[in-house]
Amino acid sequence: MLTVSIQKKLPHFQLQAAFQIKSETVILFGPSGSGKTTILNCIAGLTDPDTGEISLADTILFKSKKNKLPIQKRQVGYVFQDYALFPHMTVRKNIEYGAYDSLVTQQLMNLLRVHHLADKYPRQISGGEKQRIALARALATKPGVLLLDEPFSSLDEETKDECYHHLNRLKKEWNIPILLVTHDKQEAKKLGDRILSIREGQLKSLPPEAF
């Protein structure tokens, strides 16, 4: 379970976020610049909240700027908006980079059907393929939580549907909290068990039906 309760002053507003995620997919839905990515970055440790607490199961990730876990030890799988694949490594090396063991690498490559891409470089594969590699790479570390920052925003409709399908399958097999940021209503509906709507740093919980 991921528990977040943080405050952070951003240039135009105060970010306030308090929520819990069990083994489910929660959508963080809101317009650009509403603080969505900042929340993910706080969880991953790429930036610090001003005050608050973040914990994953029994591990405290953040309690104060002096009492926090370094990024490397947080066990957070993060899929960035532009994927941030390592351009100088093959697909296989990308996935193996932080992999827990070679078994999990194999398993993920099977699950996401990316075997045929193993020896290619990121520049040689399509957007949808990159997306799957980024997902496989993030999960290969066996994270305790998966964060996805608008992971499908640059894909065409057909590829999106395929990726939704993959994510839904992963969700069943992996059974960890998933927090997905998007500003696409359809996507939120299709993927989310719950939806947290965010506007100018303020969170509001919505059931998917309310959309």
Added chain:
Amino acid sequence: MNFSPLTLSLQTAGIATLIVFLTAVPLARVISRKLFPGKSIVESLVLLPMVLPPTVVGFLLLYLFGNNGPIGKLLIEWFGIQIVFSWLGAVIAAIAVSFPLMYQSASASFSNYDPQIEQAALTMGASKWKVFFTISFPLAWPGLLAGFVLTFARALGEFGATLMLAGYIPGKTDTIPLAIYFAVESGNMEAARLWVFIILALGFSSILWLNWWSKKNILRFQSEK
């Protein structure tokens, strides 16, 4: 024909380039992504030797490393090392004038890729050192190598600061640029022509190679569309 200027020049420039590479690259990596008060002052100081006349650099080095200078005095007292009129003086002069070139190339190379790539590696559990050696360094490598070649070429061509700090002692501090100057001064045009030709060949081939290499490598990581 005495070939000591050639070996001396290659040695001086080689060692200076190595030292500059090992110091400027980490410094650039640390400074380029950080925002701190006084950052522009630090960067201006680092780049200053690029715009100063070499005689001014030489004058300052002479002040610092002279036998009565704050650093020179300590070196003599502690290690018995004299910088002025020595081969080491030539190395130090070459370091001072070529450092900004390496720093600038390295700084540009480290700003050239998406910082999220490094952040991704951190979230995957990699230590900062692992990130530097497996991500930052390889991604910056084409630019770093370009900086390395430019640094070497600049160190090889250093004249003013070297003359002021190391002087002209045949067989000891006579690098090629100094040898040219003193050959012309003593009317030995034949020797001067030879050294000029060698410097031209070295400079031209390094720039030619650099151009070829960067054309080949600059597109390396961009998508094939």
